[in-house]
Amino acid sequence: MVNILLKDTNKNIKLLNNIFKVNFNMNLLHQVIVLCRNNSRKGSVSQKSRSEVSGSNKKPWKQKGTGRARAGSFRSPIWRSGGVTFARKPKKYFSKINKKVYKKAFKVLLSKLYSESRLHILSELSISCPKTKFLLKKINFLNSKKLLIIVDKLDKNLFLSSRNLYNVSVRSVNNINIIDFLNFKDIIFTISSIKLLERKLN
Numbered sequence: 001m002v003n004i005l006l007k008d009t010n011k012n013i014k015l016l017n018n019i020f021k022v023n024f025n026m027n028l029l030h031q032v033i034v035l036c037r038n039n040s041r042k043g044s045v046s047q048k049s050r051s052e053v054s055g056s057n058k059k060p061w062k063q064k065g066t067g068r069a070r071a072g073s074f075r076s077p078i079w080r081s082g083g084v085t086f087a088r089k090p091k092k093y094f095s096k097i098n099k100k101v102y103k104k105a106f107k108v109l110l111s112k113l114y115s116e117s118r119l120h121i122l123s124e125l126s127i128s129c130p131k132t133k134f135l136l137k138k139i140n141f142l143n144s145k146k147l148l149i150i151v152d153k154l155d156k157n158l159f160l161s162s163r164n165l166y167n168v169s170v171r172s173v174n175n176i177n178i179i180d181f182l183n184f185k186d187i188i189f190t191i192s193s194i195k196l197l198e199r200k201l202n
Contacts, residue, residue: 002114006191007141008122013191019201020119022104022111029178032105035097036179043090050075050083102178103201109181110201120188125151130160139168139188148184150176152192173197 001014002021053075060071077085113119120142127134135158139147147168151158154172162170171180173193181187189197 004114004119004121006123007120008124008138011123013121013194015194016198016202019107019198020111020114022107024112024115025104025108028101029105029108032097032102033178033182035095036177038093038095039097040179041093043092045088046090047084047087049087050077052087053081053083055081106178106201109178113181113187118186120186121194122188122190124192125149125158125188125190126155127157127161130157132161132164135161135165135168142186142188144184144186146184147186147188148180149188150193150197151190152196173200 002017003012003014004020005012050073055074057073057075060074061068063070071079074082076082110119122138125138127138139149145167149158149162149168149170150173151170152173154170154175159170162168169184173196
């Protein structure tokens with residue numbers, strides 16, 4: 001078991017070795033991060049085919065007798081404002097990530113944060129009213145440029161208190177992913193949130 005000191009009570013909490021003492025695997029972590037970032041991408045290119053262009057499907061003139069070329073629809077690609085012949089559509093970048101692989105990468109990242117002393121735990125983190133100065137008193141033991149606070153349930157007062165701090169973000173443990181951890185220098189958990197994360201990864 002891994003012993004981590006609680007920052008607000010000076011007591012120790014025991015965490016699982018198979019989550020916070022995993023050997024660093026750069027290749028695995030890189031693979032999962034690339035897949036997660038690709039899955040967040042959305043294609044922006046979109047063109048309309050002849051079936052999607054607005055307009056009548058009525059035949060412009062009769063087939064024979066006019067001396068003009070045959071025409072079947074105003075939405076034909078050969079007409080001005082007609083559809084595109086091979087219309088480009090938004091590209092799908094989504095790739096499936098194996099659950100076991102994702103969990104292993106998450107454990108590797110948590111172990112790395114623990115080894116670098118960037119993982120901090122509080123017994124609890126609650127604020128009576130939405131005041132930024134109250135939150136700053138709770139986290140004054142850290143002088144971090146980018147701080148992520150993870151709680152088991154998102155508290156309204158806590159969220160509103162952090163909203164004025166550009167370098168602090170509050171998330172629920174159920175709404176975090178690997179990319180969130182990469183964007184912050186230090187991570188603060190509460191006991192309830194770290195135990196919930198252990199159950200999810202174990």
